[in-house]
Amino acid sequence: MKLRAIAFALVTVFCIATGCSGPASGPPGAGPTGVANPPFEGEPPAEPYVYEGETGVYGGMLVIPTAQDPKSFNGLTAGETSTTGIVNGPIYSALIGFDNIAQKIDNGLCTSIESSEDKLVWTFKIRKGVRWSDGEPFTANDVKFNFDVAFDKNIDNSVKSSFEQSDGTLPKVEAVDDLTVKFTLTEPNAIFLDNVGSTYLVPRHKWEESYKKGEFADRALTIDTRPEDVVGLGPFRLKEFASEQRVLMERNPYYWKVDKKGQRLPYLDRVIFRIVPDMNTMLSVFQNGEVDMHWNVRPEDYSLLKREEQNGDYTVQELGPGYNVLYIMVNQNTGKNKAGKPNVDPVLSEWFRNVKFRKALAHAIDRQAIITTAFQGLGTPVETFCPPANKVWYDKDASVSYDYSPDKAKALLKEVGLEDRDGDGVAEDAAGHKCAFRLVTNSNNQARVAAATVIKENLKAVGIDITYQGVEFNSMVDALQKTFDWDAAIGGWQSGNPPDPVLMKNIVLSSGMLHFSFPLQKSPSTEWEKRIDELMMANARTVDLAERKKQFSEVQHLWSENLPEIDLLVPNYFVAVKNKVGNVRSSPLATYTYWNIDELYLKK
DSSP, rough: HHHHHHHHHHHHHHHHEEEEEOOOOOOHHHHHHSSSSEEEOOOOOOOOOOOOOOOOOOOOOOEEESSSSSSOTTTTTTSHHHHHHHBBTTTBBSSSSSETTTEEETTTTTEEEEEEEOOOEEEEEOOTTOOOTEEEEEEEEHHHHHHHTTTOOSSOOHHHHHHHTSSSSSOOEEEEEEEEEEEOOSSTTTHHHHHHTOOOOOHHHHHHHHHHHHOHHHHHOTTTSSSGGGOOOSHHHHHHHETTTEEEEEEOOOOOEETTTSSSSSSSSSSEEOOOOOOOHHHHHHTTTTSSSEEEOHHHHHHHHHTHHHHHHHEEHHHEHHHHHHHHEOOOOOOOOTTTBSSSSSHHHHHHHHHHHHHHHHHSHHHHHHHHSSSOOOOOSSSSSSOOTTTTOOOOGGGGOOOOEEEEEEEEHHTTTBBOOOSSSSBBOOOBBBBBBEEEEEETTTTHHHHHHHHHHHHHHHEEEEEEEOHHHHHHHHHHIIOOOOSSSEEEEEEEEEOOGGGGGHHHHHTTOTTTOSSEEEEEEHHHHHHHHHHHHHHHHHHHHHHHHHHHHHHHHHHHHOOSSSEEEEEEEEEEEEETSSSOOOOOOOOTTTTTTOOOOOOO
């Protein structure tokens, strides 16, 4: 109650100061219910994007919880969900869009998309009159600038690997004129359009100088950037960021979409992403009415929220098995840190790099116990990274089966040279090194913490001594992507939109930034990784669906056989949204309840 009172007081004071209790004032003109239209700037594009769904009403503020501060405000280079879940969509737009429900691409910022017959040349015509959120014109040169940055070998980002061609080159991007962009490929790319739609654009006029100075990767659009410099093409623009409190956004007055009545979107005046410390707090602030949606209802909270639907004036939706695969992995990085020391202790590295050791872990972990303990029985065991919800690409027969068997785990450990030689319950190698290491996960995710407890006990039963360490989410991301200072980690990853193999390249390829067990390899460290790289690159340039499925089934098999990560389960997905929010079209694909945030409105 104390937390609720403080939060309410903060929001109340903020609303008094900023006038967020109702529609923004503006020039006369009635909306669909007689509410004054908000103050948009200038005219919509000559050929605006027309939203054909339910017409909403203007006004009000939507409050959405999020579990972490953003690491930056750079939508182009961001790869972690703490950033992308806040900025990509609300603040930034890609050149083309994607409908999470229909599972198809739309033209987005373009009036037309054309390709040559051989799919090697793609031409995009941009809507005339589109402006950035600061009022500056959006042109083809902005698009070229973004892809120049994304394709720069000196800038790590999650975009590059999806476009990479089999010869190691990247597509050529040209601004033909102010409203025409042309991409030239050396080979067909099966989901070239999906890749374009996953590249969120930042303005050239703001960041070209920073890029030329070599500062874009580290200094552009950091969390310390002034709100007025965080300029995008999304429906909202940044107003204020208060660390560990909130990200406040206001309507982008230059937004380029209209509804079928010709009224400019978005309908909402403001959006607050309220930063909460953990999933328990996310639940309580939703129950208390302090936020308007809960986009990740844990299975253990489902029954509680379902019982209170009527009293709470909200609706809980079950979206079926999700796309978020829970996994454990060990650090296989053979590199050295800045001090010249190995990223992984050499003794641990010898074990971790041995596939028999990883298979021992796979047999030692009781997946069903994790589902029962951490997910209230609402989940599905998996043994590869492609979840069953991915109806097109999941191949159950491609996976190697790892039944729960402590005996098999002990036998494999013995083959590695690890057994309990002194009777203390912990396995040692011939030199007397104890099989002991650290296991980390983000402490604000209670399901992962609960999973860690089960895993710790499972591994103890086969002679592996685990020291569990809960860490802050962004610290964990830094360890996985920058310092590489970790032994074992529990994580999860979500399929892209759409959930196609090519959009998984940054995780699956050995050179991928998100290939966390050993990221950013200059060349594959193993033959199986080399084969996966070959298959994924071939898959990206193959158009025939049957052939692509055959290639990807082999990838799933190699992944399951060699275990760069030990995939454990997929939880069922649930969301809850206040009934006052209109145009809700929830999806198990990110960003769940607010992927269509420009269409959402508050019912009067």
